[in-house]
Amino acid sequence: MFRIGAGVVEGNGVLSRKRKRVTLRDVARHAGVSPTAVSFAYNAPHQLSHATREHILDTAETLGYQPHPVARTLATGRTNAIGLLVPTSLNWMLHDPLFTHFLGEVGAACDREGKRIVLASMHEAWGRDPGPGSEAVTPFTWLASIAADGFLMFSIDRGHPLTEAVQRSLRPTVLLDSADDLQAPTFNIDDHGGAYAAAQHLLARGHRQFAVATMTPRRDGVVIPSIERRVRGFAEAVAEAGLPPSAVQIVHARGVPAAGHESFQNIRQLRRRPTAVFCVSDVRALGILSGARREGISVPDDLAVVGFGDLPDASVSSPPLTTVHRDIDSQLQLAIRTLFQLINEQISEADIESPHIDATRLVVRESS
Amino acid sequence: MFRIGAGVVEGNGVLSRKRKRVTLRDVARHAGVSPTAVSFAYNAPHQLSHATREHILDTAETLGYQPHPVARTLATGRTNAIGLLVPTSLNWMLHDPLFTHFLGEVGAACDREGKRIVLASMHEAWGRDPGPGSEAVTPFTWLASIAADGFLMFSIDRGHPLTEAVQRSLRPTVLLDSADDLQAPTFNIDDHGGAYAAAQHLLARGHRQFAVATMTPRRDGVVIPSIERRVRGFAEAVAEAGLPPSAVQIVHARGVPAAGHESFQNIRQLRRRPTAVFCVSDVRALGILSGARREGISVPDDLAVVGFGDLPDASVSSPPLTTVHRDIDSQLQLAIRTLFQLINEQISEADIESPHIDATRLVVRESS
DNA sequence: CGCGTTTACTAAACTGTTTAATTGACCGCG
DNA sequence: CGCGGTCAATTAAACAGTTTAGTAAACGCG
Numbered sequence: 001m002f003r004i005g006a007g008v009v010e011g012n013g014v015l016s017r018k019r020k021r022v023t024l025r026d027v028a029r030h031a032g033v034s035p036t037a038v039s040f041a042y043n044a045p046h047q048l049s050h051a052t053r054e055h056i057l058d059t060a061e062t063l064g065y066q067p068h069p070v071a072r073t074l075a076t077g078r079t080n081a082i083g084l085l086v087p088t089s090l091n092w093m094l095h096d097p098l099f100t101h102f103l104g105e106v107g108a109a110c111d112r113e114g115k116r117i118v119l120a121s122m123h124e125a126w127g128r129d130p131g132p133g134s135e136a137v138t139p140f141t142w143l144a145s146i147a148a149d150g151f152l153m154f155s156i157d158r159g160h161p162l163t164e165a166v167q168r169s170l171r172p173t174v175l176l177d178s179a180d181d182l183q184a185p186t187f188n189i190d191d192h193g194g195a196y197a198a199a200q201h202l203l204a205r206g207h208r209q210f211a212v213a214t215m216t217p218r219r220d221g222v223v224i225p226s227i228e229r230r231v232r233g234f235a236e237a238v239a240e241a242g243l244p245p246s247a248v249q250i251v252h253a254r255g256v257p258a259a260g261h262e263s264f265q266n267i268r269q270l271r272r273r274p275t276a277v278f279c280v281s282d283v284r285a286l287g288i289l290s291g292a293r294r295e296g297i298s299v300p301d302d303l304a305v306v307g308f309g310d311l312p313d314a315s316v317s318s319p320p321l322t323t324v325h326r327d328i329d330s331q332l333q334l335a336i337r338t339l340f341q342l343i344n345e346q347i348s349e350a351d352i353e354s355p356h357i358d359a360t361r362l363v364v365r366e367s368s
Numbered sequence: 369m370f371r372i373g374a375g376v377v378e379g380n381g382v383l384s385r386k387r388k389r390v391t392l393r394d395v396a397r398h399a400g401v402s403p404t405a406v407s408f409a410y411n412a413p414h415q416l417s418h419a420t421r422e423h424i425l426d427t428a429e430t431l432g433y434q435p436h437p438v439a440r441t442l443a444t445g446r447t448n449a450i451g452l453l454v455p456t457s458l459n460w461m462l463h464d465p466l467f468t469h470f471l472g473e474v475g476a477a478c479d480r481e482g483k484r485i486v487l488a489s490m491h492e493a494w495g496r497d498p499g500p501g502s503e504a505v506t507p508f509t510w511l512a513s514i515a516a517d518g519f520l521m522f523s524i525d526r527g528h529p530l531t532e533a534v535q536r537s538l539r540p541t542v543l544l545d546s547a548d549d550l551q552a553p554t555f556n557i558d559d560h561g562g563a564y565a566a567a568q569h570l571l572a573r574g575h576r577q578f579a580v581a582t583m584t585p586r587r588d589g590v591v592i593p594s595i596e597r598r599v600r601g602f603a604e605a606v607a608e609a610g611l612p613p614s615a616v617q618i619v620h621a622r623g624v625p626a627a628g629h630e631s632f633q634n635i636r637q638l639r640r641r642p643t644a645v646f647c648v649s650d651v652r653a654l655g656i657l658s659g660a661r662r663e664g665i666s667v668p669d670d671l672a673v674v675g676f677g678d679l680p681d682a683s684v685s686s687p688p689l690t691t692v693h694r695d696i697d698s699q700l701q702l703a704i705r706t707l708f709q710l711i712n713e714q715i716s717e718a719d720i721e722s723p724h725i726d727a728t729r730l731v732v733r734e735s736s
Numbered sequence: 737c738g739c740g741t742t743t744a745c746t747a748a749a750c751t752g753t754t755t756a757a758t759t760g761a762c763c764g765c766g
Numbered sequence: 767c768g769c770g771g772t773c774a775a776t777t778a779a780a781c782a783g784t785t786t787a788g789t790a791a792a793c794g795c796g
Contacts, residue, residue, distance in 0.1 A: 021538065023752055034776050039754060049774060066512035066538070070441045071752030073515065074781050079438065081486065081515075090475030094468045107458030111489050114505075116514065118449065119485040121475055137482075144434035146484065147441065147449070147515060168432070170389065391782055402746045407784060417744060439782030442751050 022065045031059040042067065073147070081116040082106075082339065083148035085162065087155050087222065090121040097283060097311055099154070101328060102176070106152065109336045118148045122162060139165035149343045150174070152335070156182065157223045172342035172349070174335050177226040185342070186355035187335040191226045191308075194324035194360030195233030195278065198306045201322070201362055202276045203241050207304060210238060210247060211274040213263040213284050216254040227280045230308055234278050249274060253284070260287005267303075268295075276304035276368065282311040282323055289317055289367065304368040319366035331358045390433045399427040410435065441515070449484040450474075450707065451516035453530070455523050455590065458489040465651060465679055467522070469696060470544070474520065477704045486516045490530060507533040517711045518542070520703070524550065525591045540710035540717070542703050545594040553710070554723035555703040559594045559676075562692035562728030563601030563646065566674045569690070569730055570644045571609050575672060578606060578615060579642040581631040581652050584622040595648045598676055602646050617642060621652070628655005635671075636663075644672035644736065650679045650691055657685055657735065672736040687734035699726045 028035040033056060040047045041056040048056075059065075073079050084106060086093050093099045110117050122142070139161045143151075150171050156163060156178040166173045167183050175186040202210065212231055215224065235248050249270055253262035263284055267277055279285035285307030292299050299305050299319055307314055307323035314321040334356065341347045396403040401424060408415045409424040416424075427433075441447050452474060454461050461467045478485050490510070507529045511519075518539050524531060524546040534541045535551050543554040570578065582599055583592065603616050617638055621630035631652055635645055647653035653675030660667050667673050667687055675682055675691035682689040702724065709715045 021752090025752075035753080036755080036777080037775060040775085043754075047774075052774080064536070066509075068442075068752050069513050069515045070438055070447065071781095072754075073438045074436075074442050074783085075752080075754040077781080079515070080513075086475075089479065091472035094472040094475075100462045100468060104459035104462040107454075107462075107487065107489055111457065117487040119475065119487055121479050141434075145437050145448075147437045147447070170434070389782085392784095393782080403783080404746060404785085405744090408745085411784075415744075420744080436782050439751090440784075442753090442782080443784040445751075 021068070022063045024065070024067070027056065027060045027063055027065050030063060031056045079116075079147050079149050080114065081118045081148045082110065082343075083118045083120060083146045083151040085143075085151055085153045086119065086121040087153070087160065087162075088121065088218075090119065093121075093154075096281075097313075098281070098309060098328070101311075102154065102332060105329060105332045106336060109333070113340060118146060120146055140168060143169055150339050152176065152339060153178065155224050155226065157225045158182065160222060172339060174339040174342070176331070176335055177224075179225040180355040180357070184354070185335075185338055185349060185352045187331055187338075187358070188226065188355050189326045189331060189358040190360045191229035192233035192236075194308065194326070194362065195230040196237045197360075197362040198278055198308070198322075198324055199234045199237030199241075201364065202278070202304060202306065202368065203238070205276075205304065205368065207276040208243060208247060209272055209274045209276075210234075210249070211267045211270065211277040212248055212250045213259075213267070213277055213279040213288065214250060214252060215259070215280065216252040230280045246272070260284050260289075261291045264288045264291030264295075274303070276306070278306045278308075280308055282307040282309040282314045282321065285321055285323065285367075286313060286317055289319075289321065293318070300366065300368050306362075306368050310363055315365070317367075322365045322368035323363055324360050325363045326360050327358060389436070390431045392433070392435070395424065395428045395431055395433050398431060399424045447484075447515050447517050448482065449486045449516045450478065450711075451486045451488060451514045451519040453511075453519055453521045454487065454489040455521070455528065455530075456489065456586075458487065461489075461522075464649075465681075466649070466677060466696070469679075470522065470700060473697060473700045474704060477701070481708060486514060488514055508536060511537055518707050520544065520707060521546065523592050523594065525593045526550065528590060540707060542707040542710070544699070544703055545592075547593040548723040548725070552722070553703075553706055553717060553720045555699055555706075555726070556594065556723050557694045557699060557726040558728045559597035560601035560604075562676060562694070562730065563598040564605040565728075565730040566646050566676070566690075566692055567602045567605030567609075569732065570646070570672060570674065570736060571606070573644075573672065573736065575642075575644040576611060576615060577640055577642045577644075578602075578617070579635045579638065579645040580616055580618045581627075581635070581645055581647040581656065582618060582620060583627070583648065584620040598648045614640070628652050628657075629659045632656045632659030632663075642671070644674070646674045646676075648676055650675040650677040650682045650689065653689055653691065653735075654681060654685055657687070657689065661686070668734065668736050674730075674736050678731055683733070685735075690733045690736035691731055692728050693731045694728050695726060 024038045025035050028038045031038070033052065037048060037052065038056055038060070041053050045053055084103070107117060143162065143165045148171065151166070151169070151173040153162070153166070153173060154176050156175055158179045158181065163182055173184045175182060175184050177188060178186055180186055180188055212234055214227060214231055231250065238248050239245070249272065251263055251266040251270070253259040253266060260283065263279070264287065267274060267288070277288060279288065285305050288305055289299060292303060297303055305321065307321050310323045310325035314323045338352060342349065392406045393403050396406045399406070401420065405416060405420065406424055406428070409421050413421055452471070475485060511530065511533045516539070519534070519537070519541040521530070521534070521541060522544050524543055526547045526549065531550055541552045543550060543552050545556060546554055548554060548556055580599055580602055582595060599618070606616050607613070617640065619631055619634040619638070621627040621634060628651065631647070632655065635642060645656060647656065653673050656673055657667060660671060665671055673689065675689050678691045678693035682691045706720060710717065
């Protein structure tokens, strides 16, 4: 077993990362050309004769020259990275399959374009004790400190500390699943309409007493606008059917993966037993399904369950989940494409109709 | 509903991101001080009198000055970011709960330190058709183009195209779950020993015919060293018990989340029916459990199942999963801390004993 | 009062690259 | 032979900060 013990492998140069960086100027000097020529060798080969170019590339190779990405960025103004701003802690978000799906797709898109993703979670970024003598971190300074050409943000509400910062930012920013009156290109889905349709469906099936399973409100007051819209949409449809407000009982549960079980318990403890439950997300609904299975409650006979999102898992659960379908991928593709176009200045923000709202539709399966 | 239609909101300056950047020099000019003073106001407050500092900060505020992160990086040599190099496509990795856990923890650690994560997937990075006239992307140039102070990599094998690049890199790199003879600080776990213990356990329970459920080999030949070690560890223990090689049958399945079901089907089709199956990961084992439940196969009576990793889910499955426990968090904390120390030059690579191998231990529950 | 130290601030150099403007050589053409 | 036009390469100016070395004034002190 190979081992890098103290002093065991030494002096062959491989381990020493201290050696001074070889700069473009060094290459130029050794090759006997100007720094510009070296730059051209990489970025504008046609400006150079084939012979000199080869010569420059050779000397660069032998010297072990690595172009300095930061210096390049400073000169070109392009970081080749987009900032993915996570509204809470990354840890928290990663438990949400919707987010991991988002992240994966963004990753694939960036991969195709040769771009990098800079992940920054906004949660603990500010309000932290400022370093010795330096100012406290504000949303604005925080955003400014991220080296990216543009930003992608999820679930931003009106009141979120970052909204103002985003609007003052110099870099294009695209919002997903956010409030729909923010001054930045926003790509949402029809949460309200989807939830409304879910309610209508359940009403048509004869249900009159409902539970809505949603998140426990965050202590920091951060609101997830898309979820709010879903709850409102559902309640509105029920109200318009002439039922009293008490026909909709809201149950909260915290966390994303385990929340389903907790929700289920809470539902069982309601005095007025609901015959149907609408969940603001599929994970929650799937959790309720498994809770019901465990307790011998029959779905949909004893309890109808409707989810939101139509994750891949929703169609293979038992029973298959009735849920509100959204086309995540097309929404995301459009958002990312828009962001790239904004970055490349192929379009301007004024050209974008915002918010862009993708349709949703109810997919009726066997859980309702 | 607010709407940024073409020309609807215009000229209030909020939407225009074209306005020229306010530089440190601008602030200096307006405040009537030298550029140095402005820099000091942010980075070395004690060098300035309280009054001038306030004055500078005020003018900066009114001018809307944002320090340029890239320029700062170029001058200081600090990006305040670490590169997370994903060995395959990000999309693929995100389906692995182990990776998302890793990512979440790295995120939390970076959050604490005020650092950013640069995500870069190596999968498609090179071998792509080179841009017009520019050189093809090589692992080395690719790595060099990432603006980060150091790198964290998962599952790197000897033959991986990046290994050489990492060793030539100027920036500290820490490896996790990788080959254990690479010339970089490596933090592994005792895969071999864990799998060996799992086999011994099953042998002691009287099993004589085994299946090992592992990944389908990747077409690109990339090998996941930790998984190789597990398979070998298991096979070795069985061989040392005097059983013939045929006592261990290897079943492959692709993908991470759905692989469990596929593995289960494959196991059922084996001519020599195994009485116990060892899975190289918990997800796979959990999938087999649910496949068995669906088909009415009793675990552990008809089939004993042992996983690897001891994810949170493993203890709450039905039946609770016997699995090889690893302390992911401590491994990760140590790796990250080491990386930060290397970046800050508080330690040198020669001081690090590598590979660092965390112990694993078998946790016997009810699936075996 | 003169000497050394601190305080508050500045000028200039430095980080490594791109890019606009420029030069000089060479070529064909009228 | 002189003139415009490429071609190949160079010079110099950005890009937006940090940092080192230095200076003038103020201060403390015997």
